[in-house]
Every structure is written in structure tokens, then in C-alpha cells.
Amino acid sequence: MLTGTNVGCDTTQCGACTVMMNGMAVKSCNVLAVQASGSEITTIEGLKTNGKYHPLQQAFWDNHGLQCGFCTPGMIMTAMDLLKQHPRPSEAEIRHGLEGNLCRCTGYQNIVKAIRAAAEM
Ligand code: FES
Ligand code: FES
Structure with a gap:
């Protein structure tokens, strides 16, 4: 069972349910199973390769x-x-890119810092 993707609001507001569908980030609470049928879905569990975290x-x-x-x-x-x-x-x-994702702990500063660091990698 994959437990990484979370349901926060179920109303397309928080972004906790975001997954990649055919290479694009989508809020999965807003995607019907029939829309996803035949698509390539990547969740957070799919990012690690050979035991190494994604950058x-x-x-x-x-x-x-x-x-x-x-x-x-x-x-x-x-x-x-x-x-x-x-x-x-x-x-x-x-x-701007993170506008659809809410952090209830309000750790935005370090989230932005982490994304900048990943871009450097
Ligand atoms: S659960 Fe909040 S956007 Fe999907
Ligand atoms: S909700 Fe973002 S770290 Fe807690």
C-alpha cells in the first residue's frame, strides 16, 4: 500500500494530494479514476532510485x-x-509555483530554500 500521498482538503485547495500524471503535477483529489485510466502516475514513493533519494x-x-x-x-x-x-x-x-500547496506548519521559507538547492543540484 502506498501511503505517501495525503488527502488534506479533498476540495482542490491544499495540494497535499499532488501526484504526477503523465509527467504533470495534478491534485489527485480532483481527478476521476476514469480520467487517470491508462495514464502514468508517479507518487512520492516513485522518486527514490536504487535506494537513493531524488535530489x-x-x-x-x-x-x-x-x-x-x-x-x-x-x-x-x-x-x-x-x-x-x-x-x-x-x-x-x-x-508562484507553490501557490496551490499549503503548509499548515508554515515552513515556506525552508521549502523555497530546498527547491532552490535542488535546482543547484
Ligand atoms: S486533498 Fe487538498 S488539494 Fe487534494
Ligand atoms: S503541513 Fe507542511 S510540514 Fe506540516
Whole structure:
């Protein structure tokens, strides 16, 4: 059973449920199973390769980009999409890209720092 993807609001507001669908970040609470049928879905569990964290996961770890961790899988999946579109994002681009993801612990400063560090990697 995969437990990384969280349901926070179930109303498309928090981003905790974000996964990659065909390479694009989507809020999975807003996707019907029939819409996802035949699609390639990647959850946070799919990022680690050969026992090594993905650079984004490592950067969140190294930069204390999480507190309780509830929002973290969604933040990381959104950041994956963001870095695909903006490999060297400015702070403003990161903050804009994360607008659909809420952190109830309000650790935004270090989340932004972690994404910048991942972009450096
Ligand atoms: S659970 Fe909050 S956006 Fe999907
Ligand atoms: S780390 Fe707790 S909700 Fe973001």
C-alpha cells in the first residue's frame, strides 16, 4: 500500500494530494479514476532510485524543508513539475509555483530554500 500521498482538503485547495500524471503535477483529489485510466502516475514513493533519494527529497531533508511532513509529498511533486518548467527558478517563480500547496506548519521559507538547492543540484 502506498501511503505517501495525503488527502488534506479533498476540495482542490491544499495540494497535499499532488501526484504526477503523465509527467504533470495534478491534485489527485480532483481527478476521476476514469480520467487517470491508462495514464502514468508517479507518487512520492516513485522518486527514490536504487535506494537513493531524488535530489528534491534530499534537498528537503538537508534544508529542513519539512516539519510535520504532511504537505511534503505534494510540495515535492509540485516542485518536480516546477523544475521541469523552470530548471533555474527565481524565488518569485518558486513561490508562484507553490501557490496551490499549503503548509499548515508554515515552513515556506525552508521549502523555497530546498527547491532552490535542488535546482543547484
Ligand atoms: S486533498 Fe487538498 S488539494 Fe487534494
Ligand atoms: S510540514 Fe506540516 S503541513 Fe507542511
